[in-house]
Each structure stands twice: as structure tokens, then as C-alpha cells.
Amino acid sequence: MxxxxxxxxxxxxxxxxxxxxLSKYNLQATSLHLLNGFSFQDNPCLQDGDTLIxxxxxxxxxxxxxxxxxxxRYGQRIYQILKHSRxxxxxxxxxxxxxxxxxxxxxxxELTIIDKDIVDITNLGRQAYELSDLGKPKVIALKALLHRIxxxxxxxxxxxxxxxxxxxxxxxxxxxxxxxxDAPENKAALxxxxxxxxxxxxxxxxxxxxxxxxxxxVKTKQILPQYYQTGDGHSESSLGLLAPRVMxxxxxxxxxxxxxxxxxxxxxxxxxxxxxxx
Amino acid sequence: xxxxxTSQTLPTSITVADYLATAGYQSTRVxxxxxxxxxxxxxxxxxxxxxxxxxxxxxxVGGG
Numbered sequence: 001m002x003x004x005x006x007x008x009x010x011x012x013x014x015x016x017x018x019x020x021x022l023s024k025y026n027l028q029a030t031s032l033h034l035l036n037g038f039s040f041q042d043n044p045c046l047q048d049g050d051t052l053i054x055x056x057x058x059x060x061x062x063x064x065x066x067x068x069x070x071x072x073r074y075g076q077r078i079y080q081i082l083k084h085s086r087x088x089x090x091x092x093x094x095x096x097x098x099x100x101x102x103x104x105x106x107x108x109x110e111l112t113i114i115d116k117d118i119v120d121i122t123n124l125g126r127q128a129y130e131l132s133d134l135g136k137p138k139v140i141a142l143k144a145l146l147h148r149i150x151x152x153x154x155x156x157x158x159x160x161x162x163x164x165x166x167x168x169x170x171x172x173x174x175x176x177x178x179x180x181x182d183a184p185e186n187k188a189a190l191x192x193x194x195x196x197x198x199x200x201x202x203x204x205x206x207x208x209x210x211x212x213x214x215x216x217x218v219k220t221k222q223i224l225p226q227y228y229q230t231g232d233g234h235s236e237s238s239l240g241l242l243a244p245r246v247m248x249x250x251x252x253x254x255x256x257x258x259x260x261x262x263x264x265x266x267x268x269x270x271x272x273x274x275x276x277x278x
Numbered sequence: 279x280x281x282x283x284t285s286q287t288l289p290t291s292i293t294v295a296d297y298l299a300t301a302g303y304q305s306t307r308v309x310x311x312x313x314x315x316x317x318x319x320x321x322x323x324x325x326x327x328x329x330x331x332x333x334x335x336x337x338x339v340g341g342g
Contacts, residue, residue: 095342184307184338189319191336192309196316210341223336224311237341246342 001048006055007068018052019043027054037073063152070107079107081265086110087257088174090162090190092138093117094241095206096180097128098250099257104146104153106258111146113139114158114170126243167193174198176257179205180250182237195227204256208232209249211239218248220256228256280332288329295322298335309336 001014005021012021018035020043022028034053035044046052051072055065071079085108089096092115100113119133119141133141139157146155158170167190171177177194181187187205194203204220208231220230230252279288281301294317298305310317311334317325327333 091342093342180342182340182342184340187338187340187342188307188309188336191338192316192319195309196318206342207338208341210339224334227336229336231339233337234339235341236339241341249342 001046003046003048003050003052005052007064012046016046017043018046021046021052022054025054030054030056032057034069034072037069037071060151066107066150066152077266077269078262081262082107083109085176085261086112086174087176087178088112088114088171089178089180090114090171091180091182092127092142093123093180093182094126094243094246095209095250095253096178097138097142098247099178099180099254100142100146101128101149102251102254103257104150107150108153110154110156112156112158112170112174113142114160114162115139116159116161126241126246163189164193167197171198171201174201176261177201177203178253178257179203180253191227195224199226202226202228202260204228204230204253204260206230206249206253208235209246210235210237210241212242212245215245215248218245218252220252228260230256279327279329282333282335288327291326293323294325294327297327298322301335303335303337307338309338310334311336 001012002009003012005025018040019028022033032055033040036051053069053072061069087103087108089099089111092100092113096113096115100111103111115138117138119129119136119138121134123129128145129141137159139159143155143157146153162170179187179190181190187207191203191205194201203226207229213232213235217232218230220228223229230249279286294310295305298308305319305322312331
């Protein structure tokens with residue numbers, strides 16, 4: 001039967017075990033062993049098509065090794081969809097910074113992040129920034145933070161105000177845009193522009209992310225054919241922007257993006273079986 | 279006229295701008311779709327509503 005070991009295809013005997021194969025190639029002493037992207041205890045028997053990875057647990061992977069790990073874990077189809085995706089995030093505050101973090105962890109291919117602000121201490125009450133970021137443009141601080149998690153995501157950091165004068169400079173051609181602004185006027189203006197001028201773009205935005213109401217009042221609804229909105233629709237920022245609820249809303253937006261991306265892409269697929277569902 | 283799924287009578291001809299004002303919306307904080315087409319903010323004052331219209335008014339609150 002055939003398996004891959006650190007990216008190389010090998011012919012192994014039926015019934016071979018993971019440790020058998022690792023020992024044969026002098027990899028048994030490495031500190032991280034993954035079978036199909038997951039750590040294992042014991043000594044599992046291998047099946048045809050399995051993927052083994054053996055590497056040092058402390059060593060940061062190069063891009064090929066990084067991709068191999070996630071392909072093994074999610075399946076090649078899903079990971080390749082993520083890696084070939086490009087998303088624009090308008091706003092790098094409480095919503096935008098957390099959306100960017102979670103998409104980065106997914107292995108998204110490209111992110112464009114736009115925000116005019118610099119980091120100040122009040123931001124740390126809900127945004128992804130740290131004390132060492134104080135005074136820096138948010139998009140610059142965020143890019144560095146994202147690259148400490150996944151150095152392979154291409155990040156375009158735009159430290160600028162965007163409005164009808166320059167949306168087209170930055171936002172044309174994105175299949176998905178995440179609206180993560182703070183001011184309601186900016187939310188309305190971007191939403192109107194994207195729906196009117198980019199008919200092939202899906203916009204996922206937010207309205208009503210403040211306060212400390214119980215979490216199940218946050219919903220993500222399809223408001224218009226190409227526009228989804230997260231939040232409770234009514235909680236004004238005067239109620240306070242508090243980390244758990246803001247992070248919940250950011251995760252809602254990112255989850256809706258992930259759902260739409262994968263269900264849409266995979267509905268185009270033929271009926272072939274992937275390894276992802278072991 | 280149907281607004282956000284609810285039927286409303288339109289007693290007199292009214293612009294989008296005036297309708298928003300009477301309904302308590304700030305025109306800079308909404309997106310208006312009339313009969314499945316977005317009405318640009320620049321046309322709120324010059325677009326007259328009809329009794330047969332279907333409106334979706336998307337209202338935004340701040341915070342993010």
C-alpha cells in the first residue's frame with residue numbers, strides 16, 4: 001500500500017504500523033509525530049493513503065511542511081480552497097483584528113487589511129493588540145502579529161481611510177469582503193457601495209456588537225442576496241464594547257465566511273472521495 | 279407599501295428622504311433597497327415612493 005512520509009510517497013507492507021515506518025527511516029526519535037495531521041499515542045496501523053509527518057516539535061516549518069500538515073489534517077481539497085482565497089477586511093479593530101487572526105490560523109492565502117488608526121491602550125480591552133503595539137498603526141502591528149502565527153499568509157496592510165473616493169483602489173476583485181468598521185456611517189457607506197458596484201462580491205458585516213446581553217442574541221443573517229450581517233442589530237456602542245461579545249461577533253463573521261466559501265466551492269466538486277473524512 | 283416585510287399604507291406621495299425622517303432613521307446610517315435595487319444616498323431626496331413598492335431598510339449601529 002502507499003503512504004506519504006514527510007511528503008514522500010512510499011510503498012509499505014499491508015499492516016505496517018506508524019512506528020515501523022518511522023523506525024525504518026530513522027525518524028522514530030523526532031519529537032512530533034503526526035498521522036493524517038493528528039498526534040497519536042500507541043502505534044496505529046497504517047492504511048492505504050495515510051500521511052505521516054515526523055519533525056522536531058520546536059522547529060517552525062517551511063511553507064511546504066506547513067502546507068503538508070494542514071492538508072493532512074483538513075484534507076487537500078479544503079486546505080487548497082483556503083490557501084487560494086483572498087479576503088479584504090475593512091477595519092482592524094475589535095472585529096477586524098480577530099477576524100484576521102482566525103482566517104490566518106486557517107491558512108488563508110491573502111488578506112488585505114485597511115484601517116487608519118494607531119493602537120492605543122483602550123484598544124486592548126477587546127482588540128488583538130499587545131502592549132508592545134502601542135502607538136503603531138494597527139495594520140502594521142496586525143501584520144506582524146499574523147506573521148508570528150502563519151508567516152505564509154500574504155498580508156497587504158493599508159494604513160489609510162477608505163471611502164467612495166478610494167474603495168476601488170483597494171477592494172476591487174475580492175470575492176469576499178468583511179466589513180469591520182466602528183462608525184455606523186462608514187458601515188452604511190461601504191455596504192451601499194459594495195452592493196451597488198461589486199455584484200460578484202459577498203459582503204459580511206456587523207451591526208450591534210456592544211454590551212453584555214447573553215450570547216445567543218448574536219445572529220448572522222442574510223439581509224440581501226450578497227450581504228450578511230452579524231450582531232443583534234440594535235446594541236449601540238454606548239453600551240460598551242466588551243471583549244467576549246466583540247470576539248463572538250468577529251468569530252461569527254469569520255465562521256459565516258468559512259461556511260460560504262467551503263459550501264460554495266465544494267458544491268462545484270465532482271463526487272470524489274477525499275481523505276479528509278477519516 | 280411593504281417595508282422590511284411589514285405592510286404599511288402610504289397616505290401621500292413621499293420621498294425616500296422624508297420617509298426615513300418620519301420613520302426615525304438617520305439617512306447616513308441606512309442602506310435602502312427599493313424593489314430589489316439599491317437607492318443611492320444621493321438620490322434619497324429625489325426618489326418618490328409608490329404604494330406598490332417593497333423596501334428593505336438596513337440600519338446600522340456603531341461599534342466594532
